[in-house]
Structures are given as structure tokens and as C-alpha cells.
Amino acid sequence: MRWLRPAILAALLAVTGYPLVWMTFSALRTEGDLRAQPFALPMRPSWENYRAVFAGAGFGRAYVNSLLVACAAVAVSTGAAAAAAFAFARMRFRGREALFLLFLAGMIIPPHVTLISLNRLMGPGGLDLKDTYLALIGPYAGFALPMSVLILRTAFEEMPRDLEDAARLDGCGAFGIFWHVALPLARPALATVVIFNALTIWNEFAFALTLVSDRGMRTLPLALWEFKGERGMMLGQTCAALCLAVLPLLAVYFAAQRQMIRGLTAGAVKG
Amino acid sequence: MAGVSLAKVRKTYPGGAAAVHEMSLEIADREFVVLVGPSGCGKTTLLRMIAGLETPTAGEVLIGGRPVNGVAPKDRDIAMVFQNYAIYPHMTVYDNLAFGLRRRGVPPEEADRRVREAAGILGIDALLDRRPRALSGGQRQRVAVGRAIVREPKVFLFDEPLSNLDARLRVEMRKEIKLLHRRLQTTMLYVTHDQVEAMTLGERVCVMNAGRIEQSGAPLEVYDNPATRFVAAFLGSPPMNFLPGRLRRSETRTLFEGRGFVLALPEGMTVGAEAFDLPVELGVRPEDLADDPQAAPQTFIPGAVELVEALGNEQLVHVLCGEARIISRREAHLRAPPGAAQRLVPRPDRLCLFRADSGSRLDARRRTPTP
Numbered sequence: 001m002r003w004l005r006p007a008i009l010a011a012l013l014a015v016t017g018y019p020l021v022w023m024t025f026s027a028l029r030t031e032g033d034l035r036a037q038p039f040a041l042p043m044r045p046s047w048e049n050y051r052a053v054f055a056g057a058g059f060g061r062a063y064v065n066s067l068l069v070a071c072a073a074v075a076v077s078t079g080a081a082a083a084a085a086f087a088f089a090r091m092r093f094r095g096r097e098a099l100f101l102l103f104l105a106g107m108i109i110p111p112h113v114t115l116i117s118l119n120r121l122m123g124p125g126g127l128d129l130k131d132t133y134l135a136l137i138g139p140y141a142g143f144a145l146p147m148s149v150l151i152l153r154t155a156f157e158e159m160p161r162d163l164e165d166a167a168r169l170d171g172c173g174a175f176g177i178f179w180h181v182a183l184p185l186a187r188p189a190l191a192t193v194v195i196f197n198a199l200t201i202w203n204e205f206a207f208a209l210t211l212v213s214d215r216g217m218r219t220l221p222l223a224l225w226e227f228k229g230e231r232g233m234m235l236g237q238t239c240a241a242l243c244l245a246v247l248p249l250l251a252v253y254f255a256a257q258r259q260m261i262r263g264l265t266a267g268a269v270k271g
Numbered sequence: 272m273a274g275v276s277l278a279k280v281r282k283t284y285p286g287g288a289a290a291v292h293e294m295s296l297e298i299a300d301r302e303f304v305v306l307v308g309p310s311g312c313g314k315t316t317l318l319r320m321i322a323g324l325e326t327p328t329a330g331e332v333l334i335g336g337r338p339v340n341g342v343a344p345k346d347r348d349i350a351m352v353f354q355n356y357a358i359y360p361h362m363t364v365y366d367n368l369a370f371g372l373r374r375r376g377v378p379p380e381e382a383d384r385r386v387r388e389a390a391g392i393l394g395i396d397a398l399l400d401r402r403p404r405a406l407s408g409g410q411r412q413r414v415a416v417g418r419a420i421v422r423e424p425k426v427f428l429f430d431e432p433l434s435n436l437d438a439r440l441r442v443e444m445r446k447e448i449k450l451l452h453r454r455l456q457t458t459m460l461y462v463t464h465d466q467v468e469a470m471t472l473g474e475r476v477c478v479m480n481a482g483r484i485e486q487s488g489a490p491l492e493v494y495d496n497p498a499t500r501f502v503a504a505f506l507g508s509p510p511m512n513f514l515p516g517r518l519r520r521s522e523t524r525t526l527f528e529g530r531g532f533v534l535a536l537p538e539g540m541t542v543g544a545e546a547f548d549l550p551v552e553l554g555v556r557p558e559d560l561a562d563d564p565q566a567a568p569q570t571f572i573p574g575a576v577e578l579v580e581a582l583g584n585e586q587l588v589h590v591l592c593g594e595a596r597i598i599s600r601r602e603a604h605l606r607a608p609p610g611a612a613q614r615l616v617p618r619p620d621r622l623c624l625f626r627a628d629s630g631s632r633l634d635a636r637r638r639t640p641t642p
Contacts, residue, residue: 160355160357162356165319165322165344165351165353166351168324169344169350169351169371170345170370170374170418171371171374171375172345172374176374180359180370181359185360
């Protein structure tokens with residue numbers, strides 16, 4: 001059954017890849033052409049859709065907002081998760097396991113259940129953060145924590161004890177071990193966490209819809225949604241906008257996946 | 272430069288398992304001491320307590336006369352070489368060596384000088400830009416040793432540093448560590464389960480068993496005069512032969528009654544009266560047994576050759592004596608075909624007697640040193 005595995009993989013690739021290909025091609029075709037023959041190739045590629053996207057109100061602004069919010073939330077959640085995971089993996093303190101379980105419990109809370117209470121919390125009378133970046137960065141980072149802590153704790157637990165001891169003898173305290181030894185060795189896990197969180201946060205819609213009403217503070221998913229609302233679904237423009245929206249994710253993925261290559265710890269200890 | 276003292280140090284793990292029983296040990300300045308024992312005997316725990324990586328449950332650790340119980344590992348002025356090398360995989364060899372110096376705020380020029388000097392001593396100058404994964408096992412171990420050298424510590428601690436190397440490399444590194452000690456003139460404490468390393472490296476060996484030091488002394492002295500059956504069995508390869516039996520007094524001599532033979536013990540071997548009521552074990556090393564077909568009654572152990580292992584320079588003759596198996600080490604050219612009857616005559620001045628129950632030594636006489 002040598003052919004089976006490649007065949008399955010090829011089928012999966014077709015299923016996941018085709019919509020992307022169609023999107024890319026459709027972005028380069030005029031609206032009329034697209035309506036007439038939805039599945040044809042772009043014989044005369046046109047950049048008109050892209051021009052229209054940027055000419056429309058607020059797409060560029062939404063793009064910048066999304067970049068800011070996503071970068072900040074990913075940075076905060078990854079940093080906090082790494083520090084917490086290191087403590088859970090390598091330090092002994094009372095209540096460690098209980099606290100860890102509490103972190104994990106965060107994973108069983110469906111984020112949308114918290115929408116109403118978050119809406120109140122962020123609203124006037126609460127933190128009064130609505131229509132600010134912080135209103136999104138906080139919840140995004142918070143909901144990203146449990147999974148990130150889980151992944152990173154496993155990675156930190158894999159660090160050989162001898163390496164930690166060697167670092168202590170070399171003059172490192174807990175933070176030194178974390179910063180100089182544990183973090184660099186956990187790069188594959190960090191990359192996983194960054195990709196995973198970036199993807200989730202970049203695509204998040206419900207929180208953004210609830211916590212942001214100022215048009216100037218909208219994030220990309222909201223802006224994309226409006227392509228449908230305002231213009232009666234301009235297919236070509238929507239595809240162009242989607243193509244642009246995917247770019248940062250691809251960049252993150254390619255930057256991080258090099259780090260995900262296994263075997264980084266080879267040579268630390270015997271073997 | 273500094274010595275190390277342990278005063279009634281004890282380590283009990285949560286749950287009550289005692290890794291090290293109350294133990295006292297003095298290591299002189301510049302001495303090379305080897306802690307040897309089977310795995311789980313507490314030797315590594317002891318080393319880690321000296322390094323500050325484990326906290327003693329009781330007792331005091333002193334380095335250079337200074338109590339260091341509450342002192343962080345980095346401030347103890349020691350360096351440690353780990354069994355698994357424990358070099359940082361994400362740093363180059365140079366950075367691995369320099370890391371500890373940078374953490375301590377050693378000026379860059381000084382750090383650079385020390386790194387290059389250590390690399391020169393260990394012959395790894397050409398590898399400074401490489402990462403650990405591009406190194407062989409022996410090279411990684413050199414980096415690990417180098418990281419200890421650059422620190423110029425008062426005390427070197429080695430935790431089974433050669434056990435992951437292949438046999439040839441081990442011999443080579445053993446020699447280098449010995450030369451390193453001569454060159455650096457620093458106190459070194461070396462933990463191993465390998466009795467060959469213990470015999471060849473140390474100026475003094477401490478044989479450990481179940482969290483206690485069974486015997487401590489110069490390697491040959493311990494080899495020749497084991498204080499207990501455990502020490503006798505642990506040092507030496509193949510190990511000492513033990514024959515169970517009882518003691519009986521004849522008119523003139525003390526007799527050892529083994530299973531199926533009687534051996535007259537040499538006159539110089541004095542045994543206390545209590546030994547005659549106990550089951551005992553007679554110990555004799557393989558190299559102290561020779562076959563003599565003309566041996567007189569009560570001077571030999573009878574048996575038959577079971578198999579012969581020819582090692583080239585010598586041979587190990589396995590002899591069945593009733594139920595007991597005895598190994599005799601002989602010159603390579605002496606023929607001993609399987610099944611041949613043997614009269615194994617022990618060298619009278621090199622016999623040991625142990626209590627069968629506790630394993631403690633019964634005869635007061637010291638054996639003459641290995642020729």
C-alpha cells in the first residue's frame with residue numbers, strides 16, 4: 001500500500017488548497033467575468049479589485065488595527081505563558097498542580113459564554129475600555145493562555161535536569177535559566193504557540209464585534225464582513241481583501257516553522 | 272585551592288528514603304578522591320550536595336574551611352562535569368565555555384584568554400565555532416571538561432564523566448583527566464561505578480555502599496586489604512572468589528572446612544574465638560590461585576575446569592568446586608582443558624576471611640601488598 005499515503009495526502013491538499021487557489025485567482029478577475037464563469041482561470045489578470053479594496057473606507061485602518069492587536073496579544077500571551085509554564089515545569093511550590101489545573105480549566109470555558117460579562121466589564125461603569133486596543137488585547141491574550149501554558153510546560157519539562165544544574169553552576173538564577181537556556185531550547189514549542197495564537201487572534205470576530213463599535217477601531221474580520229453588508233457581496237473585492245488578510249499569517253507561519261524543525265536539542269546530552 | 276569536608280552529612284528524600292547516611296569525609300587540598308560504588312549507593316547525591324544542587328537533610332559541607340550549606344552553587348567556587356555532558360545545545364563551543372564567565376562578569380578579554388587556553392589544553396581549538404550537535408561524544412565531553420576548567424575553580428566535581436564514551440575513548444580520557452589533575456593541581460572529586468577508573472585515577476578511593484562509605488584509602492591498599500566482603504567483591508575484575516564454610520581448630524592449625532575440602536589456614540592468620548561459631552566466607556583473588564598437581568593435602572581447593580576464557584595476555588580459568596565456581600587468572604600459555612582436575616593452591620599470605628552474615632572482615636592480619 002505504498003501509494004495509499006501519498007494519495008491521501010494529495011486528496012487532503014486538494015481539499016484544503018483549492019479554495020485558496022480559487023480565492024487568489026478570483027481576486028484577479030473582474031466582477032462581471034467572475035459572475036459569468038466562477039471557476040475559470042484569470043486569462044487577463046486585473047489589479048482592479050485590490051485598488052477598490054484600498055479605495056473603500058477603512059480597510060487599511062482595519063489592517064493596521066489587526067496587526068497591532070494581534071502582535072500585542074500574541075506577545076503578551078506567549079510571554080506570560082512561557083513564564084508561567086516554566087514555573088509549572090521547573091519550580092516547586094505549594095499548590096503548583098492545583099494552580100496548573102486551574103489554568104487548564106480555562107480551556108473548557110467557551111469564550112463566547114463570557115461575551116456578555118466581558119461587554120459589561122469593558123463598558124462604562126466597568127473598566128471603560130471599549131473602543132480601545134486594550135479591550136481586545138486583554139481577552140485575546142487571556143484566552144490564549146491555557147493552551148499556550150500546556151504546550152510550553154511540556155516543552156520545558158523535556159529540558160534535561162543536567163542542563164539546568166549546569167546553568168546554576170554557571171551562575172544563573174531561575175530567571176537566567178529561563179532566559180538563557182530554557183527559552184532558546186523551547187523554540188519549536190514557542191513557534192507552535194505563536195502560530196496557533198496568531199491564527200486564532202487574527203481571525204477572531206465575535207469579541208471584536210462586541211467590544212468595538214468605533215469604525216476607526218475595527219479589526220480585519222469586521223472590515224471583511226462589511227464587504228458583504230455594504231456592497232451586496234462584491235466577490236472579486238472580497239477575494240482580494242481575503243488574499244491581503246492571509247498574508248501576515250503566511251509570514252508568521254514561514255518565519256516560525258523553520259524553528260519548528262525538530263532535533264534542536266540534539267547534542268545537549270548523550271545520544 | 273581548597274579542601275572539602277563533610278561533617279555528618281545526611282540526605283533523606285521526602286518519603287523517607289535515605290540516599291546518604293550520616294557521613295563524614297575529609298578531602299585534602301589538591302587531592303584526587305574517587306567515590307566508587309554501585310548505582311544507587313548515594314555517590315552522586317553526595318557530589319550534588321557538595322555542588323549545592325541538593326540540600327543536605329543534616330550535617331555540614333565545608334569548602335576551603337568555609338561552611339557552604341546556605342551558599343548558592345554558583346558562589347561555591349566549584350565546577351562540575353556531568354555524565355550527560357550537559358553542554359548548551361543552542362550555543363557554539365566557544366559560547367558554552369564562555370557562558371559561565373560572562374554570567375560572572377569576567378571582562379571579555381580575560382574570558383577570551385581563558386577560553387582559548389582551556390581549548391588549547393583539551394585540543395578543541397578548532398571546534399570553537401561548532402555547535403554541540405556537530406561534535407562526537409568524546410569532543411562533547413572535552414567541551415564539558417573545558418567549561419569546568421575556564422572557571423578556574425577551587426574544586427572540580429566529576430559525575431561519571433566517562434560512562435557514555437566507548438571503551439577506547441574512555442581509556443584516552445581517563446589518562447587526560449589524570450594529566451589534567453597533575454597540571455592544574457586542584458582538588459578533584461570523581462564519582463564513578465567503574466572500578467577500573469577508581470583504581471587508576473584516584474590518589475584515594477572511597478568505596479560506597481547503600482549510603483555509607485565502606486572503606487577509604489589508597490587504591491592498592493583498599494584492593495589488598497578490603498575491610499568488608501562488599502569492598503572485596505566490588506574492586507577487582509573478575510571479582511574476588513568467595514567460598515562458604517566454617518572454621519575448626521586442630522591441634523596445631525586453624526582449618527577452613529569448605530564444601531568438600533579442608534584447607535589449613537596459614538599460621539600468621541589470626542582469628543578471634545567468636546569466628547569459630549559462625550558461618551564464614553573465605554576470599555581469594557583470581558590472581559592468587561595457582562594449579563599445583565603435587566599440592567599436599569589441606570593446602571589446595573579441588574575442582575575441575577569448566578571453561579577457559581583466553582584474553583591473549585592471560586586467561587581466566589573457571590573451575591567448578593562442588594557447587595562453587597572459582598575463577599583463576601593465569602598466564603596465557605598454561606594449558607587447562609575443560610574437565611581437567613585442578614588443585615588450586617591459594618597464596619597463603621593473600622587470603623581473607625569474612626563473616627557470612629554481615630560481610631565484615633574476620634582475620635586481623637593485613638595481606639601483603641600486590642606484588
